[in-house]
Amino acid sequence: xxxxxxxxxxxxxxxxxxxxxxDSSEGRRGVHVLKGISLEIARGExxxxxxxxxxxxxxxxxxIGLLDRxxxxxxxxxxxDAQGLDDDAQSDLRNQALGFIFxxxxxxxxxxxxxxxxxxxxxxxxxxxxxxRRAAELLERVGLGDRMDFRPAGLSGGQQQRVAMARxxxxxxxxxxxxxxxxxxxxxTSREIMALFQDVNESGKTIVLVTHDEExxxxxxxxxHLADGKIV
Amino acid sequence: xxxVFSSIHSxxxxxxxxxxxxxxxxxxxxxxxxxxxxxxxxxxxGANRKAMEIVEMFGPDxxxxxxxxxxxxxxxxxxxxxxxxxxxxxRQSLPGAYLVVPMRAQVGRxxxxxNKNYQDVxxxxxxxxxxxxxxxxLVEGRDIRPxxxxxxxxxxxxxxxxxxxxxxxxxxxxxxxxxxDIPFQVVGRLAHRGGAGGGDPNNxxxxxxxxxxxxxxxxxxxxxxxxxxxxxxxYMDAHIENLRLxxxxxxxxxxxxxxxxxxxxxxxxxxxxxxxxxxxxxxxxVTATIAMLVGGFVLANLFTISVSERCxxxxxxxxxxxxxxxxxxxxxxxxxxxxxxxxxxGLALGYGLxxxxxRLDILTxxxxxxxxxxxxxxxxxxxxxFGLKPARHAAGLxxxxxxxxxx
Numbered sequence: 001x002x003x004x005x006x007x008x009x010x011x012x013x014x015x016x017x018x019x020x021x022x023d024s025s026e027g028r029r030g031v032h033v034l035k036g037i038s039l040e041i042a043r044g045e046x047x048x049x050x051x052x053x054x055x056x057x058x059x060x061x062x063x064i065g066l067l068d069r070x071x072x073x074x075x076x077x078x079x080x081d082a083q084g085l086d087d088d089a090q091s092d093l094r095n096q097a098l099g100f101i102f103x104x105x106x107x108x109x110x111x112x113x114x115x116x117x118x119x120x121x122x123x124x125x126x127x128x129x130x131x132x133r134r135a136a137e138l139l140e141r142v143g144l145g146d147r148m149d150f151r152p153a154g155l156s157g158g159q160q161q162r163v164a165m166a167r168x169x170x171x172x173x174x175x176x177x178x179x180x181x182x183x184x185x186x187x188x189t190s191r192e193i194m195a196l197f198q199d200v201n202e203s204g205k206t207i208v209l210v211t212h213d214e215e216x217x218x219x220x221x222x223x224x225h226l227a228d229g230k231i232v
Numbered sequence: 233x234x235x236v237f238s239s240i241h242s243x244x245x246x247x248x249x250x251x252x253x254x255x256x257x258x259x260x261x262x263x264x265x266x267x268x269x270x271x272x273x274x275x276x277x278g279a280n281r282k283a284m285e286i287v288e289m290f291g292p293d294x295x296x297x298x299x300x301x302x303x304x305x306x307x308x309x310x311x312x313x314x315x316x317x318x319x320x321x322x323r324q325s326l327p328g329a330y331l332v333v334p335m336r337a338q339v340g341r342x343x344x345x346x347n348k349n350y351q352d353v354x355x356x357x358x359x360x361x362x363x364x365x366x367x368x369x370l371v372e373g374r375d376i377r378p379x380x381x382x383x384x385x386x387x388x389x390x391x392x393x394x395x396x397x398x399x400x401x402x403x404x405x406x407x408x409x410x411x412x413d414i415p416f417q418v419v420g421r422l423a424h425r426g427g428a429g430g431g432d433p434n435n436x437x438x439x440x441x442x443x444x445x446x447x448x449x450x451x452x453x454x455x456x457x458x459x460x461x462x463x464x465x466x467y468m469d470a471h472i473e474n475l476r477l478x479x480x481x482x483x484x485x486x487x488x489x490x491x492x493x494x495x496x497x498x499x500x501x502x503x504x505x506x507x508x509x510x511x512x513x514x515x516x517x518v519t520a521t522i523a524m525l526v527g528g529f530v531l532a533n534l535f536t537i538s539v540s541e542r543c544x545x546x547x548x549x550x551x552x553x554x555x556x557x558x559x560x561x562x563x564x565x566x567x568x569x570x571x572x573x574x575x576x577x578g579l580a581l582g583y584g585l586x587x588x589x590x591r592l593d594i595l596t597x598x599x600x601x602x603x604x605x606x607x608x609x610x611x612x613x614x615x616x617x618f619g620l621k622p623a624r625h626a627a628g629l630x631x632x633x634x635x636x637x638x639x
Contacts (some may be wrong), residue, residue, distance in 0.1 A: 045600060062632055065551070088555050088556075091553050094551060095552060102548075106547075123553045167552075210621075
């Protein structure tokens with residue numbers, strides 16, 4: 001029970017289809033996005049993945065988040081052999097063990113803040129009243145107790161990201177994965193959001209956060225730099 | 233499972249509501265299809281019911297002779313061609329015929345009992361045994377007897393409608409009613425008979441034919457219709473041919489001349505009804521199929537657009553742990569929600585239209601749970617069949633690419 005996430009020699013290659021104008025000698029060309037990543041992330045750790053655009057940091061986060069599969073290598077997530085799981089089992093792990101926070105929030109526009117937070121619970125066989133109670137509690141916790149019935153359009157960027165954080169926490173996952181969570185926010189709002197991340201980390205959650213922003217990365221306990229598909 | 237189901241269900245509803253205009257077109261298409269379908273089933277059922285009633289009312293052993301040729305309908309042709317002479321001759325010399333009853337009627341008479349008035353009654357003249365001739369049982373009293381007819385007696389057999397209106401729960405038998413200020417004694421009451429469109433058959437009073445012609449100043453020589461009943465209904469065709477030849481002979485028609493009368497049997501009426509039914513089924517069936525297909529394609533089209541527009545939502549739900557099956561279920565749910573809504577509207581529309589047409593006496597309709605079931609089943613089927621492809625597409629999307637909006 002040491003590592004939450006354990007990556008060993010992970011590679012990812014994207015294959016481009018050959019052009020169809022008859023020049024078949026070229027064949028399929030592979031773009032090697034990740035070139036052998038080995039990484040241990042302990043339970044309760046707050047880790048930042050830093051790198052320039054195209055360094056492979058987002059792809060790595062997607063592999064960690066079971067949204068994509070590595071081309072080779074082994075990946076253990078909370079003791080599960082994540083590479084060998086089928087689609088449904090991966091979905092269940094995403095639902096139960098992982099919480100996602102994205103750069104562009106991804107809230108459902110026609111649902112209220114509360115309904116958005118409840119969303120992951122709809123796939124986890126939890127009674128709806130319990131979900132609503134928990135969602136209300138979480139919105140309270142991220143400081144949006146008075147905005148529960150607002151739709152995303154009626155909320156500021158910072159507030160939308162808070163809703164997304166409450167949503168990520170709904171099923172009490174062990175790990176929070178965040179991809180440039182402050183990328184669309186001004187610096188003051190960014191600091192508020194990062195304080196919230198710190199708070200979540202202190203409550204025992206493991207956090208993996210992708211960013212290119214030094215200031216944001218500084219909040220983490222450890223920063224791993226990625227360049228050209230390798231850890232540097 | 234139920235919580236997941238109900239949650240996804242209510243989310244499906246929210247999504248449907250969020251895309252109102254698109255949903256509206258799907259609902260409209262399906263509604264028109266279902267409306268036609270409802271109308272078909274109801275009118276075919278109605279026609280079947282009417283057919284059964286006609287056979288029952290007619291009796292398989294009876295023929296109905298009308299003056300004038302309805303099939304040719306030559307201009308200026310006399311319709312009053314059946315005379316009492318004809319009736320007597322048929323009674324005397326047509327083999328196999330055991331009942332020959334001329335029929336005359338008066339419409340829109342007012343009937344009085346004490347201080348009560350009841351308007352617009354159909355007064356039918358009959359010779360004898362009206363109930364037996366029309367397979368119409370009596371609930372109390374007696375039928376018109378031959379001596380009533382001979383004496384031109386002022387006796388009456390009342391139908392269910394005037395009996396209720398004038399006497400309520402009271403028994404009408406033995407009471408005196410007034411038709412055109414002429415007193416009649418009620419001798420019997422007919423059982424209630426289901427309506428078959430085009431007026432309530434219960435709204436009638438039967439009096440002896442001789443009384444009708446004498447008291448109401450009607451033409452004594454001719455009458456409009458003649459009812460003949462035969463022994464051995466299995467030889468109906470032969471009976472009818474005999475009757476036709478006899479009438480041609482009595483009317484002194486030359487071989488090249490058309491009949492100046494029309495003979496109807498239950499079979500004949502059924503044939504006509506089935507042709508009518510077939511035509512109706514084809515016409516409305518084609519309409520229904522086209523409308524449903526249009527609705528279905530609109531659905532498939534709009535849902536394909538919907539899936540690509542809502543890529544992000546799908547990717548997000550997958551990221552949050554929705555199985556592929558849950559995504560598929562969600563879209564099928566949305567699709568069937570819309571088509572079921574269309575089904576309900578179509579059912580109401582078809583029913584309303586059917587009611588309207590039956591009020592205008594164009595159609596007889598019959599509503600049943602079968603109609604409801606068929607309408608709901610077909611609308612659900614349209615939703616599931618045409619929603620399947622976009623739903624499968626949605627379920628098969630790669631979460632990451634979907635999140636980036638690359639359907």
